[in-house]
Amino acid sequence: MLGKLKTACGILVGLTGVLFLGYCVYFDYKQHLDPDFKKKLHERRRRYRLAKKDKSGSPDMPDMCDHNEIERFFMKQVQLGESRIVGGDLEGAVDHFFNAVIVCNQPARLLHVLQGVLPPEVFNELVTKVQAHNNISQKPPSLLHLQTEQDMSTVAAEFNKKPLKAFRPRVD
Secondary structure, eight states: OHHHHHHHHHHHHHHHHHHHHHHHHHHHHHHHHOTTHHHHHHHHHHHHHHHHHHHHHSOOOOOTTOHHHHHHHHHHHHHHHHHHHHHTOHHHHHHHHHHHHHHOSOHHHHHHHHHHHSOHHHHHHHHHHHHHHHHHHHSOGGGTTOOSHHHHHHHHHHHHHSOOOOOOOOOO
């Protein structure tokens, strides 16, 4: 009885393997018959390379509660920035130094140190990026679309006109 079960399982596994292999060969045959196959393949590879490049440019931020993790992230970003400068990739260097500035607890002091170390074009781009980040992060999310101070004061005046409703406990 056990011998028949082993034989049946072996045949089933073999048949499954043959069917899978047949499906792969059929799919490959149909794919190569497509006249646009090479174009699609090159486009897919290009998109993959771009996606991979984008992921390497924006690393995951560390847990801001873990001081050791922040310190490791900071050091890694500074080292990557330095290696990018040596390699000639100035934009990548700016991105890595920007990540280091964001997690640093004294960004002004770090920028002062970086000013003496970095090439002027890299430092200027870094300062521009930090200023743009600070301008966006200081505005409340609901007011990001308001560009002028007059727009913001108008919204504040409208908010102050509306009376606040007192909290009333629910009685069932």
